[in-house]
Amino acid sequence: MIELFDVTKRFGSETAVDGISLRVEKGELCALVGTSGCGKSTTLRMINRLIEHDGGEIHLDGQPVRNFDEVELRRRIGYVIQSTGLFPHWTVARNIGLVPRLLRWPKARVRERVEELMHLLGLSVAEFAGKYPRQLSGGQAQRVGVARALAADPDILLMDEPFGALDPITRETLQQEMRELQARLHKTVVFVTHDMDEALALADRLVVMHQGRIVQQGKPIELLHEPANPFVESLLGGLDRGLKEAALIQVSERMLPLGPRLLASERIPYGAPLSQALSVMLWHRVDRLTVVDEEDIPIGELSLRRLLGAKTS
């Protein structure tokens, strides 16, 4: 659990972070969103004390971070940055094993852990363990970056725009993997991004920052329905909000069991978001879809009225 109480940071005469309070529960993924220069990165880096806060307190599991030795604190917290920060003179395996080696794990255990993580992140050990960072694509390098952050199995993960430098397709793949990873590992994650779609897709809690202050925080759906002010509303997409909301709801939540009617010709997987279902309807000019499971077996149907959230079908 991470708690910030009235935390402030000034650089010279400029106040970068202005009295923010925040509580990230254990196992929760909290996304800090805002335009550049809003203080979200500074906030993140104060948690592992890469930047020291000037005022207020930051607690990890009830303990002020200042009570920890800063080096030991950082070894307990996973850290992922946009540029990956991989060491160019070390192989992938050596990069991933960094923190366990700093913690003086026995060699065999480090090796085992590195291989375990490479499997977890979908990196073939035979192919990648001996490669150098410059031989990797952007997506592969960032997977290594995430593996390195997870190496010593920290409870807390800090991610600073981890997928910001990737092309849209790779970014979406990694977001999907991140969601699956988080569902398995239940880390306490603070995730900084300026990409609202990314934040909506990943976050359990959304924190919108502006000029060093928290403007609004809550569940993504809450913010979508009740943005506190025009700034949050525009950040959340303005008129596109309907589609963003639809992206948060799965088809399975709105589908009905198979009825007596003939199956609709177009199909949609039950785990797909409503926005995708809407897109399929628009594309094929139909108002009814057959919902299928992983094996493409029909399990229900979705009508446009149900998709829109109408009570009767």
Next chain:
Amino acid sequence: MNRQTAVAVPGMPVASLRRWLAPLAWLSLLLLLTAGMTHLEWLFRLIEPDTRQVIYRRAGFFTLLAQHVLVVGAASLLAVTLGVGAAVAVTRTAGRDFLPMVSQLASIGQTFPPVAVLALAVPALGFGTLPIIVALLLYGLLPIVRNTLAGIDGIDPEVREAARGMGMTAGQILRQVELPLAAPVILAGIRTSVTINIATAALGATVGASNLGDPIISGIVNGNTAYIVQGALLIGLLALCVDSTFDRMQRRPDA
């Protein structure tokens, strides 16, 4: 997997031998000429047909070579220790304020001609090896300081940031990240410094430090071109030998 390693291992020494071929060739040529200079009397006779003695005999060439290597080695070792040490110190947070001073001092060291340093050092340190070591040290400091500063400065700040964020101590970042990453640039500086000093060390002969400069100075004084050629040849070969060794060291096998 095992088979592959078994095949690769015997191949290794051959590959590394080929890598060191040039330095080894220069080294053997240097040693051969040092040992066989006296047998080349007929050759030097062509340069100096009228002189009675055409081979420098006041000291053995091996002794001169050993002294030359020793003087340059001692000066370079000191220059590397001081140069890299100073450059590392002023790139730490605590030493940042001294950065301009150190880089200026090193520049001044090189603008000072070694002959002038020798002239000033002799009254203070007496004749012999010490003044030439001091002169070489001052002269060789700049390339090392400058390159170490450039090497450390050239490291991607994000890499350093990640190293801190992972929980590496300042010492670990320096030893495991900064120095290895800056190594090629630092090595280039040491290479320049040592190569220049091999040539400059010949000046030591003027202040009584006997080395490969002896035949050259003696040749100039006595008007004996053969002596000059003998000294110059060996110094040139020694420089080539060291330079090509550094060249191989800078080329990483994985690069």
